[in-house]
Amino acid sequence: MSTIAPPPHWEELVTAALLGTDRRPAPGAETAPALLDAAAVHTVRRRAGLTPAAAGELPAPAPRDGRARLPGPARRRLALLLADRAAPAQSGGRRGSTPDLTELLPQWLAAANGHRYRAPEDLLPALLDAARARTDLRPQALEFAGARGLWLARLNPEWKYALRGTSGGAVLPDLEDAEAVRALWEEGLFAERVRLLGAVRAADPAAALTLLTGTWATERAEDRLMFLDSLRTGLSAGDEEFLEQALADRSRNVRAVAAELLSALPASAFAARMADRATSCVSPDRTGTLGGIVVEAPHECDAAMQRDGVVAKPPAGRGERSWWLGQLVESAPLSAWPPRLNGRTPQEITALPVSDGWGEELHAAWCRAAIRQGDATWARALLGAPSVPPEAGTGTASLAERAKLLTTLPDAERADWVAGFVSAHGLSEAFQLLGVCVVPWSQALGRAVVDALDIARDAGSYPWSFSGVMGLAERCLDPGEADRLEILTTTPAEAEGASPGAGGYWSEAFQRLVGTLRLRAAMMRELSGEAEAP
Structure with missing residues (x-):
């Protein structure tokens, strides 16, 4: 009785294919057609013969989110913002006249969080993808996603960023439960402990200091530095004794932070x-x-x-x-x-x-x-005085330091000072100063910026020389200014000595500005429920 030769092993077929059937023929597949046939049969056999894997454990149900649902128009707006892909930049630095929806997403998220809305479940994957691509979105996006977003992030390795520094998605204990707080502080992971200390410090500065002093001697230097930095919140005379002791710390960085905190007392x-x-x-x-x-x-x-x-x-x-x-x-x-x-x-x-x-x-x-x-x-x-040139002022010519000084002033005074600076010196040195003013800008500040842009347009320069300020204006101007700015969207007559085509480019830039302001106004109405369909 004749026997059927066993089929060649897969490794033999691969070797024959790589070296050639004339140099290394596989048993039973000495020619190229026979090799391909054997490979096809072997592939079917391997696929059909796989042993099914054991069923994995189902994930726990997603936690409940008790926040309010988004109004319908706001939900549709979010879907558009998440689906938008910025158009390719036009040649010559032109951005066109269409609003950039991706730049509106941070403001939309901030406003939605202010209303305490919860993220729609079907948009959570797109929201987590957007925050993965843009680190500036993460704090607001994760707040909006809430506990369900963290639950979902644990099921996809691409969203593991959401779990960093958030106790792996774990919920902090009730801060009134001293035993649970103490247990997490003594036994938790570093990220959990940082988050816990920050939460306790915000609620009860003295209790946070008690936690920290209890384990300070056993903490690593890099951990001590991070924990010490949390004392900036609620810093008071009650922290002085501990900070004085930290001045003798073996870590130079810890000593430096302790000295900085003490100097603020x-x-x-x-x-x-x-x-x-x-x-x-x-x-x-x-x-x-x-x-x-x-x-x-x-x-x-x-x-x-x-x-x-x-x-x-x-x-x-x-x-x-x-x-x-x-x-x-x-x-x-x-x-x-x-x-x-x-x-x-x-x-x-x-x-x-x-x-x-x-x-x-x-x-x-x-x-x-x-x-x-x-x-x-x-x-x-x-x-x-804002009218005095920075290099001739009484303090520092550094605009970065001036911006920090401005943060010590009340919001309205800060905006008035920057408005005066822009009116006196234009926009070329104002970008950092504008960045510390509250949004939306005050009427005086907004009008000073628009007037300076209008002057730049009349001077015949190209708008992309002011693209940073124009981008800030799109995000920070009061949306109520849109109608007043409509007149700037027309193309002015080209002045003698102006850059070729600059008037048309400015018209596009102001059209984009006005369109963006109107979109922002619509977004706020939708989130407030005013635009809800009947």
């Missing part, structure tokens, strides 16, 4: 020590020749200064004495300077001449102190 013993050091270096001119401020920077950085967080070694290109002086002045309470300088006000102090070229260093340190201490009076003095 003007009544602390640390602030008094720094005031003594700083005022010994800065004094009124008593000779009568200068009539201003005399500076004698430190000649050494002793052990006591280093213990209080003063870094002895300056960065490359920086002199030691100016480096030490800056650290002392920025850490001293600003209240120390009027008594030291003959009772003068901050405005009078910042206007005084400073000896031997120390003015820039001294004023820059005062700026940092005003930002750290949130002192609006000193911020006003250092900012000066």
Whole structure:
């Protein structure tokens, strides 16, 4: 009785295909057609012979989300925003006249979260995909997605970003349950502990400090640094003793943060020590020749200064004495300077001449102190009048530092100052300053920006030279300004000496601005329920 030869192994067929049947024929498949036939048969046999895998465990049901449902028009708007794909950029930097829907999504999410709406279940995958592609969307998108979004994220590795820093999607214990809070603090993962400490600090600063002090000695240096940073929320005199102990920490970074936090407590013993050091270096001119401020920077950085967080070694290109002086002045309470300088006000102090070229260093340190201490009076003095050019002002020419100083002012005052700056100096240096103003911009600020854009248009320049400011205007102008801006959408006559075609490009830019403002207004109506279909 004849026997049927066993079919060749798959590996033999692969080897024969790679080397050629003439060099390495497979048993029973010595020719190319026979090899292909054998491979086809083997493929069918392998597929048909697979053993079914064991059924996996079904996921737990998605948690309930008790927030309100989106109004119908708002839900449809969200679907459009998530489905939109930005059109390819036009040649020459042109963006066209159509609003960019992707730039509206962050504002839509912020407004929806403000209304406490829950995300539609069928749009959760698209929402998580959008946040995966854009890190700037993640905080608002994950808040909107809620517990169901985190539940879904655990089922798809591409959405694992949603679980980072969120306790893996776990819900924090009731903060009133001291035992559960203590258990999570002592046994939880690092991300869980960071989140827990932040939540407790926001609710009860003293309780958070108690948690932290209980385990401080056993924490790793990098963890201590992160935990210490949480004390910025609710910082008070009650934290002083702990922060003083942290000044002796073995980690330089921890010591630096502790010193920075203590300097934000003007009544602390640390602030008094720094005031003594700083005022010994800065004094009124008593000779009568200068009539201003005399500076004698430190000649050494002793052990006591280093213990209080003063870094002895300056960065490359920086002199030691100016480096030490800056650290002392920025850490001293600003209240120390009027008594030291003959009772003068901050405005009078910042206007005084400073000896031997120390003015820039001294004023820059005062700026940092005003930002750290949130002192609006000193911020006003250092900012000066918005009409004064930055390089001629009393404080710092750095626009980044000026933007930080502005954050210490009330919202309305901040907007008025920036409006005055834009009116006086135009938009070329205003981008960072505009970024710290609350949205929507005040009427005065919005009109100053639009007027400056109109002036730039009349000057014949191209609009993409101001694309950053135009993008801010689309996101930050009051939507109620759309009708007033309609006149700017027309194409002006081309002035002599203007860049070719600039008028048409500006018309497109203003059409996009007006269209975006109207879309934002429609979005707000939809989210408020005003646009609900009957």
